[in-house]
Amino acid sequence: MSNEAPTPAEIRGLIRSWRRGRATAPWGEMLYQAYLGLLTVLVYGSGLVSAVVNAGQAVAACTGQTCVGTRTAGPVLVVLIWLALGAAVLRLLGPLMASPATSAMVLSTPVDRGRWLRRQYWAMLVLAAVTAAALAALAAVTAGWPLSTVGALALAAAALASMTYAAGAVAQSRTRSVWRMIGPITALAALAALALVAAGITSGFAPPAGERWWLAPAATAPLAGTVAALGHRRLGELRRRDLTRGHGLANGLSGALAGLDTALAYDVVLQHTSGQRAVVRPRRPRGPKGPLALVTADVIRLGRAPLRVLVLAAAVVPAYALEEAGAGALTVPVMVVIGFWAAVPFGAGLRVLSRSSGLVRLLGARSWQLRLGALVVPTALLVAYGLGCLWALPHPLLAPAVGLGALAAWTRWLSAPPPDYASVMVSTPMGAMPVTLFTNAARGFDIAGLVSIPTLFAPDATGATISLALSAITLAVLVARR
Amino acid sequence: MSLLRVSGLSRTYGEHAVLDGLDLTLEPGQAIALTGANGSGKSTLLRCVAGVDEPTNGEVLLDEKAYDERSAQVRWDVATLLDDLDLFPDLAVVEHLDLLAHAHRVEDPTGTVDSVLEEVGLTDQASQLPGSLSSGQRQRLALASLLVRPRRLLLLDEPEQRLDAEGVGWLAGLLAREKEAGVGILFASHHPAVVEAVADEVVRLGSSPDIA
Numbered sequence: 178m179s180n181e182a183p184t185p186a187e188i189r190g191l192i193r194s195w196r197r198g199r200a201t202a203p204w205g206e207m208l209y210q211a212y213l214g215l216l217t218v219l220v221y222g223s224g225l226v227s228a229v230v231n232a233g234q235a236v237a238a239c240t241g242q243t244c245v246g247t248r249t250a251g252p253v254l255v256v257l258i259w260l261a262l263g264a265a266v267l268r269l270l271g272p273l274m275a276s277p278a279t280s281a282m283v284l285s286t287p288v289d290r291g292r293w294l295r296r297q298y299w300a301m302l303v304l305a306a307v308t309a310a311a312l313a314a315l316a317a318v319t320a321g322w323p324l325s326t327v328g329a330l331a332l333a334a335a336a337l338a339s340m341t342y343a344a345g346a347v348a349q350s351r352t353r354s355v356w357r358m359i360g361p362i363t364a365l366a367a368l369a370a371l372a373l374v375a376a377g378i379t380s381g382f383a384p385p386a387g388e389r390w391w392l393a394p395a396a397t398a399p400l401a402g403t404v405a406a407l408g409h410r411r412l413g414e415l416r417r418r419d420l421t422r423g424h425g426l427a428n429g430l431s432g433a434l435a436g437l438d439t440a441l442a443y444d445v446v447l448q449h450t451s452g453q454r455a456v457v458r459p460r461r462p463r464g465p466k467g468p469l470a471l472v473t474a475d476v477i478r479l480g481r482a483p484l485r486v487l488v489l490a491a492a493v494v495p496a497y498a499l500e501e502a503g504a505g506a507l508t509v510p511v512m513v514v515i516g517f518w519a520a521v522p523f524g525a526g527l528r529v530l531s532r533s534s535g536l537v538r539l540l541g542a543r544s545w546q547l548r549l550g551a552l553v554v555p556t557a558l559l560v561a562y563g564l565g566c567l568w569a570l571p572h573p574l575l576a577p578a579v580g581l582g583a584l585a586a587w588t589r590w591l592s593a594p595p596p597d598y599a600s601v602m603v604s605t606p607m608g609a610m611p612v613t614l615f616t617n618a619a620r621g622f623d624i625a626g627l628v629s630i631p632t633l634f635a636p637d638a639t640g641a642t643i644s645l646a647l648s649a650i651t652l653a654v655l656v657a658r659r
Numbered sequence: 660m661s662l663l664r665v666s667g668l669s670r671t672y673g674e675h676a677v678l679d680g681l682d683l684t685l686e687p688g689q690a691i692a693l694t695g696a697n698g699s700g701k702s703t704l705l706r707c708v709a710g711v712d713e714p715t716n717g718e719v720l721l722d723e724k725a726y727d728e729r730s731a732q733v734r735w736d737v738a739t740l741l742d743d744l745d746l747f748p749d750l751a752v753v754e755h756l757d758l759l760a761h762a763h764r765v766e767d768p769t770g771t772v773d774s775v776l777e778e779v780g781l782t783d784q785a786s787q788l789p790g791s792l793s794s795g796q797r798q799r800l801a802l803a804s805l806l807v808r809p810r811r812l813l814l815l816d817e818p819e820q821r822l823d824a825e826g827v828g829w830l831a832g833l834l835a836r837e838k839e840a841g842v843g844i845l846f847a848s849h850h851p852a853v854v855e856a857v858a859d860e861v862v863r864l865g866s867s868p869d870i871a
Contacts, residue, residue: 182731183762191761192747195754277745282755285739286762286808287731416729418711421743456673 182287185296229319246380247502252316254374254498256334257367259312260341263305264360267345269446271423273297273415280421291413294420298346298412302339302405309338326385332394336401343401343408350415368491375497425449438617440593444532447525457481468542471550475526479554485522489558492519493565500569506636508566509575509582509644510629516562516583517590517621520555524591527551531592548656552588559584574641575632581648582628588655590621624651660723662687662812662843663708668717670703677703680717683845683862687811690834690844692858699865701847702742705816708845709739721812735763738810740818744801746789752776752800753785756807763808772807778833779803794821802830813837815846819853831856 202210273294275284284290313334317327341359348356373379429445460480464473479486492515499508530537530547537544563580570576602609616623628651631643663685670678677700685691693701706712708719710728719726727733746755753772760768776782779799784792792800798821805813818834819827827850834844834857848854854861 181764182735183764188758188762191758192750195750199749277743278747281744282747282758282804283762285734286759287734288762289731290729414729416710418713456675458673 182289185288185293188283188288188293225315229315241503243377243380243501243503245384246382247374247498248320249322249382249384250370250374250379251320252313252322252330254367254370255316256309256313256330256337257363257370259309259334260337261360261363261367263309263338264341264345264363267342268357268360269423269449270427271349271420272301272342272345273349273412273420274424274427275417275420276424277421280417284417284420289413290415294412294415295409298409302342302408305342306335306339310335320384322384323386325388326390329390329394333397336394336397340397340401340404343404346408347404347411349419350411368494371494371498375494375501377501380501422453438593438595438614439620440528440532440590440617441595443521443524443528443591447528468540468546468550469553471526471530471547472553475523475551475554478523478525482522486558488522489516489519489562490565492516493562493569496566496569506571506633506640508569508571509579509632509636510625512563512566512579513582513586513625513629514622516559516579517586517625519562520559520583520587521591523555523558524587527555527588528591532595544659545657548592552584552652552656555587556584559587571636572638572641574638574645575636578628578632578641578644578648581645581652582625585628585648585651585655586621586625588652589624592655593617593620624648627651661685661720662689662722663726663845664720664723665704665708666718666720668704668707668719669715670700670707670712671715678707678714678864681862681864685812685843685845687843688838688841689859690838690846690857691860691862692854693845693847693862693864694849694854695864701864702816704864705739705741705814705845705847709737709741709814711741711743735809736811737814738805738808738812739814740801740805741814741816744804746797746800748788748790751786751788752781752792755789755800756803759804760807765807765809768807775803775806778806780829795823795826798822799826802833806833810837810842813842813844813846815844817847817849819848819850827853 274297275294283293310331314327314331317330318324322330341363344356344359348354348359351357426445426449429449430442433439433441433445460477464470464476493512495515496508496512499511504511527548530544530551534544537547540547542550560577560580562583563576563578565576566579567573567576570579597613598611600611600613602611603615628644628647631647632640634640635643661684663683665681665683668678668681669676677698681700681704683691693704695701703712707714708726710726721733721736728737750758753776756772756775757768760772765771773782776785779802781796781799781803784796789797789800798818802818805815813834819830822830831853834846834853837844838857838859844857846857
């Protein structure tokens with residue numbers, strides 16, 4: 178027996194040789210799927226190009242100082258928000274992952290772990306860079322930036338995205354690492370940029386032009402290369418436990434999303450994050466009894482994660498950026514959707530009561546009473562959120578309409594029952610699927626749209642009153658249903 | 660020189676200490692059984708030793724050097740059977756064992772795997788995919804995965820689980836032979852017969868009444 182471990186390429190070749198010849202799909206089926214894929218790319222691609230061209234033309238028509246300033250800042254904002262979201266997702270998933278089987282059968286052996294992970298690391302790094310560059314280019318073209326600076330922004334975005342991924346990989350094996358700050362830094366940068374737009378500081382800016390803007394990629398690229406090289410060097414330091422942690426989550430999420438069940442995806446993330454935390458300091462305050470005991474539980478949850486309240490508070494900033502950009506009544510639907518998503522972390526209580534009947538039976542009250550109890554704290558938070566948008570809205574009554582609308586959309590989304598496979602099915606290329614599976618994807622957004630429509634037509638007291646009434650009716654139906 | 664030395668190992672969850680300053684030393688060819696009620700820390704100790712969990716305090720030494728599962732040498736020397744074993748759904752039983760034998764550069768992988776399959780009684784299931792195995796057969800495959808590769812230390816968490824009575828007897832004989840070959844064994848078990856047949860020393864964890 179040689180004491181030198183085989184290379185990852187040898188092991189991959191072995192596994193590939195076993196898997197070869199086990200494909201069950203016939204050639205005809207594969208060609209048909211490839212044709213469908215190509216057609217989809219062409220149809221959606223042409224649609225996207227057309228949308229970008231039209232949006233660019235529409236944006237160019239607006240020549241006011243505020244319009245031009247916001248247009249200038251827009252692509253940078255898009256890149257920063259993308260980086261912040263990407264950093265959060267990467268932190269949750271790993272970013273490097275290994276399946277439990279790979280962990281047990283390959284990573285437990287002397288095969289060089291660093292070399293095994295290299296392919297995944299560089300593939301994801303390139304994917305992060307390409308995605309960010311494409312998004313930045315799209316945003317900049319739509320905003321009417323000159324083509325020379327579009328390229329500069331795209332390259333800078335690619336460098337920053339690959340640096341964010343590499344920093345995540347460097348931090349993965351270390352509980353305490355300065356590299357873990359990449360998530361908060363990108364989030365704060367995005368928030369700061371939003372605040373600058375909201376404060377009107379960008380209103381005098383003109384679309385960037387000239388060669389000096391190429392300094393941005395020139396400055397970020399070497400930095401990205403250095404962090405990428407550091408990440409590459411540290412791949413061998415990753416433990417098995419670091420690598421398998423995110424894979425279960427990714428598997429659960431892909432299963433939930435394959436069923437278009439976004440609420441189930443929330444359950445998976447909640448389960449994962451709670452499992453990671455493992456221990457909390459129990460609090461046993463004397464609070465109200467009966468269904469209102471759920472309020473105490475929500476207050477305890479708030480105490481354990483006060484940062485979530487700060488995130489919800491920070492979520493009002495886009496309202497002022499939109500106002501600065503002259504969005505007018507459009508601010509309402511956007512803020513309803515932002516509020517709905519920013520409040521998702523407060524949904525653990527309502528979600529668990531909604532997804533199965535076991536706990537409802539145990540708690541011994543009527544289900545509508547329990548749902549009401551679980552809504553008290555989120556209602557207070559979202560109404561406060563709506564009031565936080567007050568000065569950015571065309572009419573004061575629209576502020577509670579935003580809060581209550583977000584609450585109605587949030588409640589609709591969280592109280593989603595699982596897809597009913599016994600219901601009416603429709604034929605799809607992927608086989609028979611229940612109709613409810615498709616409505617699941619739109620759940621929450623449908624209510625956000627419904628309660629916003631009156632305010633789009635009448636951004637005044639009348640529109641706000643109708644919107645408030647629609648939200649109240651929606652909430653009553655969702656709470657009262659059996 | 661001891662094979663494995665655990666010093667002052669603690670693992671706490673919040674204020675609850677599952678393990679509190681535990682010491683143990685394992686020599687080559689020796690077997691230590693960990694016994695105790697559910698939740699007494701048997702699996703936690705094995706997970707901390709194997710690097711799957713992070714101890715709050717204390718150190719684990721293999722050959723008097725810090726145990727680090729990121730080291731290829733440690734992975735050569737230590738074979739583990741914990742609760743985290745998973746299998747490729749599209750690879751046959753024999754292919755899993757071939758993979759492990761090749762990954763450890765076993766000289767005659769085919770011969771070794773065939774003899775291990777016979778030893779664990781899975782020759783007839785060699786071409787089956789993991790999804791078609793019974794729970795007992797999966798456990799036998801897990802045990803086979805330890806035998807197709809070189810090893811100086813075995814870390815086993817309830818290796819007898821899901822085995823039938825005959826299988827438990829076979830397992831006890833197998834572990835005794837491993838000891839004779841100089842392999843050190845640290846294992847957790849709820850089965851008195853396995854503990855009695857294999858262990859040179861029994862470490863009782865927790866304060867609850869125990870089987871041993």
